[in-house]
Amino acid sequence: MDSLIGVVLITLSAICFGTNPIFARLSYEAGADPTTYLFLRFLIASPVMFIIMLIKGYKIPHGRLLTGLVMLSVIGAGTTFCFYTAIYYAPVNLIIVITYMYPTFVVLLSAVFLKQAITLLKIAALFLTIFGILMAVGVEYGGYGLGIVLGIGAALCHSSYLMLGSRFMQKAGSFQATTIIMILSAIIYGVYAGFQGSRLPMTFYGWAATTASALFSTALGSVTFFAGLKRINTSNAAIISTFEVVVTASLAVVILGEALSVQKIMGACLIISAVVILAKSEYAAYQTIIDRRRLKG
DSSP states (O other), X not given: OHHHHHHHHHHHHHHHHHHHHHHHHHHHHTTOOHHHHHHHHHHHHHHHHHHHHHHTTOOOOOTHHHHHHHHHHHHHHHHHHHHHHHHHHSOHHHHHHHHTXXXXXXXXXXXXXXXXXXXXXHHHHHHHHHHXXXXXXXXXXXXOHHHHHHHHHHHHHHXXXXXXXXXXXXXXXXXXXXXXXXXXXXXXXXXXXXXXXXXXXXXXXXXXXXXXXXXXXXXXHHHHHHHHHTTSOHHHHHHHHTHHHHXXXXXXXXXXXXXXXXXXXXXXXXXXXXHHHHHHHHHHHHHHHHHHHHHHO
């Protein structure tokens, strides 16, 4: 029963996160720019997360741990800036597929910098991702060059964030680390918006979309994800989280009126398949390590 609740919570978090790009585009249509939208999103979401953190009695990270989280916040800000600027210049459906190549970047970066072995499964996932991206981009490259480059940049930044952040996340606690990173992100985007100037949403619906992005997509999405992660393993959570792509793609068609070609659907399916393969591969490797430790013990 506990596992079923975990699946439901992770699915709910995927739905929440999947609506974020849609709310962002609605905010843009109301006059906001990506930097101002991101500042408002984290400004509204971070106090909610901080209050929940205090209610649960979690400790506030400090010292070297806090310094590490500051570094992660800068990388995370790079990720969100690239992604949400990309969907400003290109269709949401195209960018969400491209950014889902980040697990492949993690594999490549881990092989280069951490000297981790690349297995046949990882090679298969790598090719699936490459073919998936080529199919998703297809003939739509024209006019969306900047958006595509920023989408790839978001995937690369997110990969670096995951690689560097795992240790800090474990030491600080995932919920606490995420909360502090949201607060720091609000400060980073606030300073940036102060220098470049801000463009606020000009309509009620624009403000409603921005607020919904902060409270529903970001805060509720984070809370339900971490609650679900306590009940099911990381591998299954990663696989269920790919439902986020389905949510975003569907809402982009229904709400934003974007076209969704068969070619793009097939490309997305290839990339999701690669994510599933990598998640299962990592979990199998983790279980092998645990089993060996049990035998030695």
